[in-house]
Amino acid sequence: MRTGIISIVGAGPGDPELITVKALRRIQNADVILYDRLVNEELLGFARPEALRIYCGKAPGRHSMPQEATEHLMVEHAAMGKHVVRLKGGDPLVFGRGGEEALTAAAAGIPYEIIPGMTSAIGAAASAGIPLTHRGIAASFAVVTGSRCREHGAPVDWAALARGVDTLVIYMGMANLGEIRAQLIQSGKSAATPVALIENGTTALERTVTGTLGTIDKLAAVMKISNPALIVIGEVVNVREQLLGLQQTVRAQIG
Structure with a gap:
């Protein structure tokens, strides 16, 4: 079985038109999208209909999914040969825990990339x-x-x-x-x-x-x-x- 890839993608600050072209292309090609609370859900409309969408947002004092569980899902789907997009509000490396997720992917031997976004x-x-x-x-x-x-x-x-x-x-x-x-x-x-x-x-x-x-x-x-x-x-x-x-x-x- 081929190994998938994890794209850690910044969705920008809220206005869906402020996403980068490269980030939008990753959404369009994704098999699985794990998205956060601050991601404008209009962006999910650009994904393929069959793409799996998983909400893993975090609000102050309320986490729909622990960070460890999010990282586990990210690696699990990529290990099955899927293109996983970890979609995060703003920029993934500015208070977005994107560095932690990149380290998790690297430790699991999964190819990954980081697509910056407007913080x-x-x-x-x-x-x-x-x-x-x-x-x-x-x-x-x-x-x-x-x-x-x-x-x-x-x-x-x-x-x-x-x-x-x-x-x-x-x-x-x-x-x-x-x-x-x-x-x-x-x-x-x-x-x-x-x-x-x-x-x-x-x-x-x-x-x-x-x-x-x-x-x-x-x-x-x-x-x-x-x-x-x-x-x-x-x-x-x-x-x-x-x-x-x-x-x-x-x-x-x-x-």
């Missing part, structure tokens, strides 16, 4: 009109997780991030937003620093709420921001406000 930090911020770097305002940005599993080592060094990075982009941070805010302010970040919360970035349900670091957790509660949501902290958030202001001026002139 949410890039896609959602751009969709909301926020440049992560901007001349004269921000020359650096960091992408960081707002929730760290206890077994995965030391906590995030918020003090170093507060001092050394112009723009912070935080994934999976809504549940700990109050603690993150407190840690950054305690580390010297001004409470007046602009913050944006981008909910369902790049999709038709996208919603962006802006405020300041000092009150963003209270604003998030009032506005009922829910996952998936991205947190952007830095002066670049003000560029969005400038763009919106200019758009309003243009509309008024046209009207």
Whole structure:
């Protein structure tokens, strides 16, 4: 029996049109697709009708399938000669556990490939009109997780991030937003620093709420921001406000 292949594929930040051509071709050729919660299900419509579709999504505090079980299925189907697509939201190597899955495939002797995707930090911020770097305002940005599993080592060094990075982009941070805010302010970040919360970035349900670091957790509660949501902290958030202001001026002139 021939050995199959595992394609670890990034599906992009939510808008199905933001997937890469190469990723779309892998979906079209797949025998088995194991897909995550943040994958836009419209993409599954490009798969062959006979392709097996297996949901293995993970929500905060709710895993439909343990990671070990997902990796077992991935290897099991590939060992049967199937082309397995492990379809993941954003980029598979940015908080996507794609590295772990590649190691599992390699350890099992299964050929694999990694197809990059647009990560949410890039896609959602751009969709909301926020440049992560901007001349004269921000020359650096960091992408960081707002929730760290206890077994995965030391906590995030918020003090170093507060001092050394112009723009912070935080994934999976809504549940700990109050603690993150407190840690950054305690580390010297001004409470007046602009913050944006981008909910369902790049999709038709996208919603962006802006405020300041000092009150963003209270604003998030009032506005009922829910996952998936991205947190952007830095002066670049003000560029969005400038763009919106200019758009309003243009509309008024046209009207």
